[in-house]
Amino acid sequence: MATPAKRKIFWICWGLLSVAIGGYLSAGLLLKSAASNPLLSPARAMLLPGKTSHGHYQIELACESCHTSAFGGRDVVQASCERCHAQELKDAVDKHPSSKFTDPRNAELAEKLDATLCVTCHVEHRPEITHGMGVTLAGDFCFHCHQDIAKDRPSHAGMAFDTCNSAGCHKFHDNRALYEDFLAKHLDEPSLLGRASLPARNFRELAADFPGYPADRFPLKPQSTTDAPAHLMKSQDVAADWLATAHARSGVNCSGCHQAEKNGAKHWVERPDHKVCAVCHEPESKGFLAGKHGMRLAEGLTHMTPRLARQPMHAKASDTELGCTTCHGAHRFDTRKAAVEACAGCHRDEHTAAYERSPHYALWKKELAGEAPPGSGVSCATCHLPRTEYRAPGLDVQRVLVQHNQNDNLRPNEKMIRPVCMNCHGLGFAIDALADRRLVTGNFAGKPGAHIKSLEMTAQRARAVEEKRRQRKAAAAQKQ
Amino acid sequence: MKTKWAVVTVLAAGGITAALPAHAQVSYKDMADALHAVMESDRTVYTRMVVNRLANQDKVIKASEHFKDDKALPLPAQMFRFGAEMVAEKKLPFSYSLQSMWPINKQNAPKTALEKKGLDAVAKDNTKPFYGEETLGKTKYFTAIYADKAVAPACVTCHNEHKDSPKTDFKIGQTMGGVVLRIPMK
Numbered sequence: 001m002a003t004p005a006k007r008k009i010f011w012i013c014w015g016l017l018s019v020a021i022g023g024y025l026s027a028g029l030l031l032k033s034a035a036s037n038p039l040l041s042p043a044r045a046m047l048l049p050g051k052t053s054h055g056h057y058q059i060e061l062a063c064e065s066c067h068t069s070a071f072g073g074r075d076v077v078q079a080s081c082e083r084c085h086a087q088e089l090k091d092a093v094d095k096h097p098s099s100k101f102t103d104p105r106n107a108e109l110a111e112k113l114d115a116t117l118c119v120t121c122h123v124e125h126r127p128e129i130t131h132g133m134g135v136t137l138a139g140d141f142c143f144h145c146h147q148d149i150a151k152d153r154p155s156h157a158g159m160a161f162d163t164c165n166s167a168g169c170h171k172f173h174d175n176r177a178l179y180e181d182f183l184a185k186h187l188d189e190p191s192l193l194g195r196a197s198l199p200a201r202n203f204r205e206l207a208a209d210f211p212g213y214p215a216d217r218f219p220l221k222p223q224s225t226t227d228a229p230a231h232l233m234k235s236q237d238v239a240a241d242w243l244a245t246a247h248a249r250s251g252v253n254c255s256g257c258h259q260a261e262k263n264g265a266k267h268w269v270e271r272p273d274h275k276v277c278a279v280c281h282e283p284e285s286k287g288f289l290a291g292k293h294g295m296r297l298a299e300g301l302t303h304m305t306p307r308l309a310r311q312p313m314h315a316k317a318s319d320t321e322l323g324c325t326t327c328h329g330a331h332r333f334d335t336r337k338a339a340v341e342a343c344a345g346c347h348r349d350e351h352t353a354a355y356e357r358s359p360h361y362a363l364w365k366k367e368l369a370g371e372a373p374p375g376s377g378v379s380c381a382t383c384h385l386p387r388t389e390y391r392a393p394g395l396d397v398q399r400v401l402v403q404h405n406q407n408d409n410l411r412p413n414e415k416m417i418r419p420v421c422m423n424c425h426g427l428g429f430a431i432d433a434l435a436d437r438r439l440v441t442g443n444f445a446g447k448p449g450a451h452i453k454s455l456e457m458t459a460q461r462a463r464a465v466e467e468k469r470r471q472r473k474a475a476a477a478q479k480q
Numbered sequence: 481m482k483t484k485w486a487v488v489t490v491l492a493a494g495g496i497t498a499a500l501p502a503h504a505q506v507s508y509k510d511m512a513d514a515l516h517a518v519m520e521s522d523r524t525v526y527t528r529m530v531v532n533r534l535a536n537q538d539k540v541i542k543a544s545e546h547f548k549d550d551k552a553l554p555l556p557a558q559m560f561r562f563g564a565e566m567v568a569e570k571k572l573p574f575s576y577s578l579q580s581m582w583p584i585n586k587q588n589a590p591k592t593a594l595e596k597k598g599l600d601a602v603a604k605d606n607t608k609p610f611y612g613e614e615t616l617g618k619t620k621y622f623t624a625i626y627a628d629k630a631v632a633p634a635c636v637t638c639h640n641e642h643k644d645s646p647k648t649d650f651k652i653g654q655t656m657g658g659v660v661l662r663i664p665m666k
Contacts, residue, residue, distance in 0.1 A: 103568065110617070182546070
């Protein structure tokens with residue numbers, strides 16, 4: 001039996017410990033800085049109500065990113081979803097915008113599935129019910145509103161409702177490559193179109209016209225000597241690397257990136273960050289911050305590192321911090337290196353490992369060797385950091401921009417069909433290839449194993465419509 | 481366009497919310513008629529002065545359902561729908577849509593019993609609107625339905641030829657559908 005004194009000490013210790021644990025957890029919960037504080041972030045992790053999906057796990061400890069206010073409920077979270085995702089949905093001509101569900105005409109349907117809020121279908125912190133695309137509904141959710149589809153499209157009779165958006169035919173939000181008239185335009189294309197080449201980048205030609213381009217500081221004139229203070233130029237390699245770049249050819253000298261101004265005083269910045277790049281490369285930087293490489297920085301956390309990734313990564317790269325120069329390499333800014341070597345330096349999944357055995361890589365090697373024209377090789381970046389048409393706000397020229405959010409076209413992968421695959425491949429082949437999981441994992445070494453029938457269905461319907469039209473015309477002619 | 485919408489917004493925000501209870505100065509019907517007058521005028525202006533002029537008369541640009549991909553003009557019905565969707569985003573106390581009993585876009589088919597009744601009524605007699613009240617979800621609405629008539633030959637040919645059109649014998653002057661306008665009642 002413990003003596004009263006011992007018992008007292010026990011109670012005091014127990015009390016202190018409780019206060020300490022409570023204090024630790026509260027600090028983890030309430031201090032915003034806890035998310036990137038190595039001491040406090042475990043406290044946050046303990047309080048996480050469940051792991052988040054593949055889309056958000058990198059910032060899951062930055063609770064305030066989504067839960068901007070402790071009070072306010074779903075509307076507050078919705079505003080956070082829209083902060084990052086509204087524009088991409090707009091660009092994708094979202095087929096199910098919230099206005100569809102607030103429309104009083106759909107009140108009855110909206111009672112079954114009220115998708116005015118993202119969380120109706122994408123609940124976070126629920127890994128046990130989270131499917132592909134972060135969807136937390138049962139896979140046959142289309143049924144709620146489209147159960148009568150066979151009336152309108154007899155060809156769809158008997159199709160299971162969990163195949164609408166899993167069989168390579170329809171998507172809930174983005175159908176830019178899958179709508180009927182688009183299919184109809186690309187019915188009989190060969191698997192290879194024979195015009196394999198990507199749009200060429202054109203920033204150099206257009207830079208001076210771009211709003212915000214600091215042409216006064218960096219006139220687009222070739223440079224031949226470095227302007228860094230001599231004592232900082234420890235190695236001539238740096239100068240040589242820089243001289244070979246578009247930066248040197250376009251008037252961006254050392255001071256362009258390394259010199260900063262604070263309160264009117266100039267000082268030298270040894271390691272400029274993405275914000276410096278963004279002075280000229282704003283849309284690229286925006287893309288980077290929106291994707292998995294940069295989203296931690298965007299939310300005020302520490303850099304992303306492969307150690308933090310859920311996907312398989314090379315151990316030697318575990319602590320590589322991801323910024324612009326991680327892939328682009330300071331001074332040299334070799335986009336070819338950034339397009340393959342940089343990716344393969346960290347990523348260790350099957351798809352990446354299989355790249356070297358793919359026909360895409362063979363084309364890339366040819367391009368590097370100068371045996372094939374620029375834009376004909378297929379690197380990691382060709383598909384994952386695609387060249388897209390970009391119109392700067394307030395400007396009429398069209399720029400070919402590299403989309404630096406490598407997640408932008410990744411899920412569902414049908415998003416790649418138009419901006420990526422169809423630069424070289426016919427539509428039917430692209431649909432089949434992307435729907436074949438094994439082919440994707442094996443990095444497209446081989447032929448699609450299955451065939452999606454949407455093109456045939458489109459052709460069949462077009463023939464039926466044409467036949468009806470013909471009959472109608474014939475009947476009208478007979479009447480006259 | 482802009483000033484018209486400013487008028488609509490002021491009418492809607494100020495008129496409906498402030499002035500419509502028991503001592504209403506503007507009745508639901510008047511409000512609906514006013515809103516529709518703006519919609520109908522804009523629709524006609526766009527059809528005549530943009531689509532018909534540039535696509536059919538001067539033939540400098542096409543109008544296409546897939547106007548983005550085809551680098552063409554949006555169709556009049558799409559123009560109307562985009563406006564309606566933008567209004568819906570503003571969460572104002574009214575909503576509207578262009579519908580038809582013979583819709584190309586099946587989303588434009590009547591859904592509620594009152595819509596069916598109203599579209600039927602304006603198809604039979606397109607000289608006067610149809611008014612009614614209905615409860616959808618938990619809200620009671622004043623619903624007005626106005627005939628949408630084939631005002632130009634293009635309306636008829638395009639719809640009659642369209643692969644998704646269930647009716648292929650529209651004639652000029654006929655009702656092709658209707659504008660359904662809803663105001664939640666206090």
